[in-house]
Amino acid sequence: MTVSRREALGALAAAGLLGAGCRAPLPFGREAAFPAERVGDDEFERLLACFGYGARPGEAAQARELGAEAWFEGQLAAPDDEPLPLLARLLRLDVMHLSPWELRDWPEAAVLAQLQQATLLRAVESPWQLRERTVEFWNDHFNVYARKGLGAYRKPLDERLVARSHTFGHFPALLRASARSAAMLVYLDQQASQARHPNENYARELLELHTLGVDGGYTQRDVMEVARCFTGWTEERGFLKAKGAFKFDPALHDDGEKVVLGERIPAGGGVKDGERVLDIVSRHPATARHVSGKLCGFFLGDSAPRATAAVEMAFLDTGGSVKAMLQALFATGAWRDGAPVAKRPFDYAVSAVRALDGHTDGGRPLQDHLAAMGQAPHQWPMPDGYPIETEAWTGTLLARWNFALDLTRGGIGGTQVEVDRLERRGLTTEGLAGPTHSRLIESGTTSAEERWALALASPAFQWR
Amino acid sequence: MKREAWFCDGNGKLEAPGRRAVVLAAAGAAVGWLGARSAWAQAAFGESKGDPPLLVVVFLRGGADGLNVVVPYADEDYYRFRPSLGIARPGDRRVGVGQPALDLDGFFGLNPALAPLLPEYKEGRMAVVQAVGSRDTTRSHFEAMSAMERGARDSSSGDQGGWLARYLNATEDGSAPLRAVSFSSVAPESLGGATHALTVESLDRYSLDAGSEVGGLLERMYAQGDDLMTRAGRETLSLLKALAKADPQGARPEGGASYPDSPLGRAFRQVAFVARQGLGLEVACLESMGWDSHVAQGRTEGWLTELLADLGGSVAAFLTDMGREAARTTVVVMSEFGRRIEENAGFGTDHGSGGAMLVLGAGVTGGRVYGRWPGLAASFKREPGDLLVTTDYRDVLSEVVASRLRPVETGRVFPGHLAAPVGLMAGRS
Numbered sequence: 001m002t003v004s005r006r007e008a009l010g011a012l013a014a015a016g017l018l019g020a021g022c023r024a025p026l027p028f029g030r031e032a033a034f035p036a037e038r039v040g041d042d043e044f045e046r047l048l049a050c051f052g053y054g055a056r057p058g059e060a061a062q063a064r065e066l067g068a069e070a071w072f073e074g075q076l077a078a079p080d081d082e083p084l085p086l087l088a089r090l091l092r093l094d095v096m097h098l099s100p101w102e103l104r105d106w107p108e109a110a111v112l113a114q115l116q117q118a119t120l121l122r123a124v125e126s127p128w129q130l131r132e133r134t135v136e137f138w139n140d141h142f143n144v145y146a147r148k149g150l151g152a153y154r155k156p157l158d159e160r161l162v163a164r165s166h167t168f169g170h171f172p173a174l175l176r177a178s179a180r181s182a183a184m185l186v187y188l189d190q191q192a193s194q195a196r197h198p199n200e201n202y203a204r205e206l207l208e209l210h211t212l213g214v215d216g217g218y219t220q221r222d223v224m225e226v227a228r229c230f231t232g233w234t235e236e237r238g239f240l241k242a243k244g245a246f247k248f249d250p251a252l253h254d255d256g257e258k259v260v261l262g263e264r265i266p267a268g269g270g271v272k273d274g275e276r277v278l279d280i281v282s283r284h285p286a287t288a289r290h291v292s293g294k295l296c297g298f299f300l301g302d303s304a305p306r307a308t309a310a311v312e313m314a315f316l317d318t319g320g321s322v323k324a325m326l327q328a329l330f331a332t333g334a335w336r337d338g339a340p341v342a343k344r345p346f347d348y349a350v351s352a353v354r355a356l357d358g359h360t361d362g363g364r365p366l367q368d369h370l371a372a373m374g375q376a377p378h379q380w381p382m383p384d385g386y387p388i389e390t391e392a393w394t395g396t397l398l399a400r401w402n403f404a405l406d407l408t409r410g411g412i413g414g415t416q417v418e419v420d421r422l423e424r425r426g427l428t429t430e431g432l433a434g435p436t437h438s439r440l441i442e443s444g445t446t447s448a449e450e451r452w453a454l455a456l457a458s459p460a461f462q463w464r
Numbered sequence: 465m466k467r468e469a470w471f472c473d474g475n476g477k478l479e480a481p482g483r484r485a486v487v488l489a490a491a492g493a494a495v496g497w498l499g500a501r502s503a504w505a506q507a508a509f510g511e512s513k514g515d516p517p518l519l520v521v522v523f524l525r526g527g528a529d530g531l532n533v534v535v536p537y538a539d540e541d542y543y544r545f546r547p548s549l550g551i552a553r554p555g556d557r558r559v560g561v562g563q564p565a566l567d568l569d570g571f572f573g574l575n576p577a578l579a580p581l582l583p584e585y586k587e588g589r590m591a592v593v594q595a596v597g598s599r600d601t602t603r604s605h606f607e608a609m610s611a612m613e614r615g616a617r618d619s620s621s622g623d624q625g626g627w628l629a630r631y632l633n634a635t636e637d638g639s640a641p642l643r644a645v646s647f648s649s650v651a652p653e654s655l656g657g658a659t660h661a662l663t664v665e666s667l668d669r670y671s672l673d674a675g676s677e678v679g680g681l682l683e684r685m686y687a688q689g690d691d692l693m694t695r696a697g698r699e700t701l702s703l704l705k706a707l708a709k710a711d712p713q714g715a716r717p718e719g720g721a722s723y724p725d726s727p728l729g730r731a732f733r734q735v736a737f738v739a740r741q742g743l744g745l746e747v748a749c750l751e752s753m754g755w756d757s758h759v760a761q762g763r764t765e766g767w768l769t770e771l772l773a774d775l776g777g778s779v780a781a782f783l784t785d786m787g788r789e790a791a792r793t794t795v796v797v798m799s800e801f802g803r804r805i806e807e808n809a810g811f812g813t814d815h816g817s818g819g820a821m822l823v824l825g826a827g828v829t830g831g832r833v834y835g836r837w838p839g840l841a842a843s844f845k846r847e848p849g850d851l852l853v854t855t856d857y858r859d860v861l862s863e864v865v866a867s868r869l870r871p872v873e874t875g876r877v878f879p880g881h882l883a884a885p886v887g888l889m890a891g892r893s
Contacts, residue, residue: 035691192759192810200814201758208604214619220603220848342693374649374665381753382525384606392650394696395663398704401682402673437685446677454678458685462693 035340035459043336045431047071049464050299050335052129054351057427072330075130076168076323086125089361093118095156100182100244103153112152112378113364115159119377120362120370123350131167134322136346137298138163139378140385141291142178142210144187146378154183154235154244155378171291171320172282175210179278180246182235188383191234193227195254203227205383211281213290222261228254229265229273288315295325297388303338340463342390345373347464348400352407352456355432358417365413369406373399397462404456408449419452429455516640517826517868518739520748520782520795521628522728522775523613523652526756527605529768530802530819531851533578534594534833538571541840545806549763549813551575562764568592572833576764577772580780584824588831589783591888593860595818595835597801597853603815605756608800613653615858615878623879627861628747629658631877635870636660640744641702647731652749661747662699667712667734672704679704712737721785724777728752732782739789746869755799759812779824790825794868797822798857805840805849818843818851821860827867827889834888855886863889 044060047068052075055063063071081087090096095103095114103111123132142162146152158181166174178184185191185202193199203226207218232253236245248271257267261284265276281287292312296304307329314321314328329335343351349370353360360366370376373396380386387393406412408419430438432455441454455461535551536542543550552558554567565573566582572594574582584590600611600618607619615630616622623630632643636659644661646652651663664670672679679701686697715737723729728750735748752775754767761768775797783790802819818838824830838852846852862874862883867890874883 035689035694189758189810189812192808192812194809197806197809199758199808199810199812201756204603204815208602208606214602214604214607220601223603224848372665382605387650390692391653391656394692395646395648395651395665397693397697397700398664398670398672405672405674405678433685440684441681444677444681446675446681450674450678453674454681454685457682459689459691459694459697463691 035463043068044071046336046464048129049351050341051075051330052133053123053347054354054464056354057357057422057425068336069330072130072327075128076326078128078131082122082126082128086121089121089125090118099157099242100153101242103156104243106153108150108152111156112146113367115146115152115156116367116370116377117362118156120350120360120366123346124353124358124360124362130326133299134167134326135159135163137295138167138174140298140380141294142174142181142184143380143383143385144181144183144378145381145383148381149186151183151187152378154181154186157181157244158183166322168323168326169321170318171287171315171322172278174322175282176275176278178210179206179230179233179274182244182246185233185246186235190230191237193231193234194252195228195231198224198227198231198254200224200227202233203230206230206277207281209383211290212284212286213293216284216286216290218261225258225260226277228256228258229260229277232271233274282320285316288312288320291315291320292325296329299329300334300338301341301388301390303334303341306334306338307332342393343462343464344386344388344393345370345375345396345400346377346386348462349373349403351464352404352461353415353417355456355461356408356417356419356422356452358407358415360412360416361414363414366415369399369403369412373403400462401453401457404453405450407456408453410449417452419448422452423448432456432461433458434460515739515742515789515792516744516746516870518735518745518748518793519864519868520732520735520750520793521654522779522795522797523609523654523749523751524755524771524775524797524799525605525609525751525753526799527608527801527803527815528755528799528819529757529761529813530594530799531805532761532768533575533772534568534592534820535565535573535575536571536594536837536840537565537573539837539840541844545840545844547807548811549761549807551763569833571837575769575772577769578776580776581822581824584780584783585831589828590822590824590830591828592833593821593823593835593855593886593888594833595838595851595853596821596855596857596860597818598857599853600801601817603801603817605800605815610653612798612800612857613656615654615861615881617856617858617881621880625657626652626654627877628654628749629656629661630879631865631869631872632658632661632747634872634876640746641706642699642738642743642745644747644749645735645738645745646749647734648749648751652751654749655747659695660699662696662703664703666730667707667737668730670704670707670712706741706743710737710741717781717785718787719784721781722777723781723785724774726774726778728774729778729781732778733785736782736785739786739793757803757812758808758814759810761812783825792826794823794825794827794864796861796864797824802851805844805851814848816850818853821857823860823864823888827864829888829890832888834886856881856884859884859886860888863887867891 044063045055048055093114126132144151144155146155162177188202189199190202200223204223208214212218232249234247234249236242236247255268258265260277265273289312292315293308296307310328310332311325314324318324429441437458441451532551537553552561552564554564554573556564563576567573598611600608602619611619613626614622615627646663649665655661683701686694723733731750739745757768786793798821799819803813803816807813835855838854843852858878858881863886865877866874
């Protein structure tokens with residue numbers, strides 16, 4: 001008899017061996033415990049759960065035919081456009097093509113709803129799952145809170161020009177796009193920064209969160225100098241102007257000499273000062289380390305340390321090619337045999353619809369459930385993005401269970417799953433809940449809808 | 465399909481266990497999950513033993529501007545550094561300077577938006593600590609919050625896990641189902657590593673939307689397993705059971721208390737509610753978001769004023785609502801850092817160091833401002849011009865723990881920290 005991956009993991013965990021030596025210290029009082037039941041023991045289930053939002057029935061088998069590497073490379077080579085039916089639905093959403101200044105007469109709630117709708121539609125329906133996953137990562141990395149200062153109007157353009165234009169591109173280009181995004185600049189108060197007394201908010205988060213990392217070797221003095229460099233980087237405002245477009249205002253700029261991370265930036269540089277800063281931090285080795293660590297944490301959870309060195313090397317070798325970093329991450333195989341990763345609510349909800357081969361219009365009823373679970377897209381107030389730590393999400397289980405119940409009984413308007421059809425196709429709850437809990441669920445006398453809800457509510461389905 | 469009410473009907477009455485539930489219980493499904501609350505209540509914290517002391521920790525996320533919360537109006541440099549943001553001296557009725565500060569001790573004044581708390585101060589139930597903080601110098605929200613929530617000196621030192629979790633784990637005896645609760649969307653780091661602690665955004669609509677058999681099956685699925693999600697599932701089911709009879713939305717605050725209609729107000733109302741359920745609640749973590757006032761923070765109008773009014777109104781309503789039980793309740797208000805002494809060009813303030821803390825309620829020797837005042841001019845000399853920290857925040861928290869909570873060596877809660885006396889808490893009664 002072969003020992004399954006789950007049993008092997010369990011034994012290792014019990015012996016305290018798993019990840020020894022390479023794991024960040026666990027919080028006080030916590031041991032490395034993994035779920036007793038585990039879904040996706042199949043390599044290809046795991047492939048789709050790590051680099052996408054889980055497999056629809058049958059998709060793992062298709063990936064198996066293709067081979068893991070071919071599947072992955074195919075995902076990296078995604079065409080710009082979505083398949084026609086999905087594209088048609090997306091193009092009906094005005095946020096997909098309008099700019100902030102064109103959206104201005106709309107109610108904020110409607111813009112925010114469409115923004116979330118586009119995100120959900122693509123996550124559930126797009127065949128280009130790795131792109132959606134990676135966009136989610138960049139949206140967290142360059143987090144903008146859509147409820148601050150009318151950010152909802154600016155965020156659609158921000159996502160188009162930043163996370164979606166450079167999903168698998170080069171980090172320096174991503175960073176430059178983000179630094180010229182009105183959504184980001186206003187979110188971090190850059191419009192209120194001027195030579196007389198610069199505002200440090202954007203400068204600090206640029207160094208701490210977007211590039212070097214808090215241990216990246218910068219000082220408070222560097223933050224203040226970077227803030228001086230970015231004075232004048234703001235958004236277009238005023239009557240008949242394209243409000244929400246990037247603008248450099250020389251009148252607000254501090255044109256004196258600056259020194260950033262030991263490099264002298266001569267006086268009189270104007271808008272070039274900020275660009276120079278972006279160059280300096282883009283090629284700083286601390287940025288390679290920080291961004292690689294975050295990327296690995298997002299995809300691999302506790303197993304991230306197995307991949308960070310390789311991914312960091314890829315960043316340094318290629319000048320920050322995201323594609324190369326993802327290829328390096330894939331090549332470590334940590335997605336195949338690493339520790340389970342707890343699903344965040346967005347991942348949980350999307351993977352639930354997909355696991356039941358369901359479809360959604362991404363409308364408000366589904367958005368309301370995500371809000372109740374604590375992860376409505378684009379609504380994390382702090383600049384660090386939604387957390388990835390398991391501890392942060394353990395309070396969301398009741399909302400997840402109620403979501404699962406509502407989903408299978410057809411109570412979420414615009415979102416459909418057909419559990420009868422799943423059963424006619426011979427599918428069982430075992431693939432979601434694991435064998436023991438599946439037997440328990442099937443032993444009850446609940447309805448088919450409740451059986452599938454319980455499978456989604458099981459401990460195993462909270463992990464990938 | 466007819467949906468059974470799992471725990472309660474619309475009136476909050478407990479439904480008789482259905483046939484299936486009885487069968488399940490007879491089949492040995494974990495602990496019977498209907499009506500279990502009363503057993504806990506009577507066994508652990510019945511009226512004979514009384515409810516334990518309650519500590520409510522409010523974290524103002526974003527870095528609250530301590531200099532405009534507890535205003536050093538008599539420091540001659542205050543109005544020089546804050547020409548457009550300075551809160552006017554008490555009694556200053558000039559037009560255009562906004563509401564004046566409320567005098568505390570002839571040197572400091574309370575932000576007028578905190579007026580609901582002034583009686584607490586005047587009557588000796590609120591203490592103020594000024595120029596307090598951690599030794600963190602990153603000026604990063606996340607690092608500074610993490611340092612404080614772990615109970616560490618600064619972000620690069622200290623143990624993993626939260627300081628409140630360390631207290632809870634050091635004193636765990638298995639007697640109470642819900643010792644700690646956090647009302648937030650994600651769990652705070654201060655409770656990281658705690659058992660019998662639950663994070664919940666709101667108790668309104670805190671019920672499972674299914675029949676009794678589904679509840680029983682969930683309980684069996686989550687009965688075993690030591691991973692974080694499974695443990696959290698057990699705690700969630702415990703709370704569902706415990707609250708089966710209760711109706712948090714229908715509960716009327718006592719003493720005519722009127723909570724602000726805000727996330728913080730609702731959270732305080734729910735703390736008062738949970739504290740009365742006989743679950744052994746000792747610690748509640750609340751948070752208020754949005755204190756990162758880089759821009760347009762306003763003098764006595766604007767959003768900082770709104771946040772302070774929300775804070776003051778919520779705390780005051782909570783103490784009123786607790787009524788006689790306020791005698792077992794202590795509230796601590798803290799933030800990850802204060803803000804830069806000098807205002808910026810956007811009529812806001814950037815990240816700083818020393819800030820202010822408020823401690824209210826049981827055991828507090830109030831009516832005083834604690835901590836050594838470092839002076840604005842002296843603080844400003846050191847780049848980048850932040851209020852110096854003269855009181856370690858752990859000294860304040862150590863004193864609160866030692867005087868209010870179960871007996872525990874404070875060195876176990878704040879490892880490596882030798883607490884210096886601040887004097888704001890009366891000794892253990």
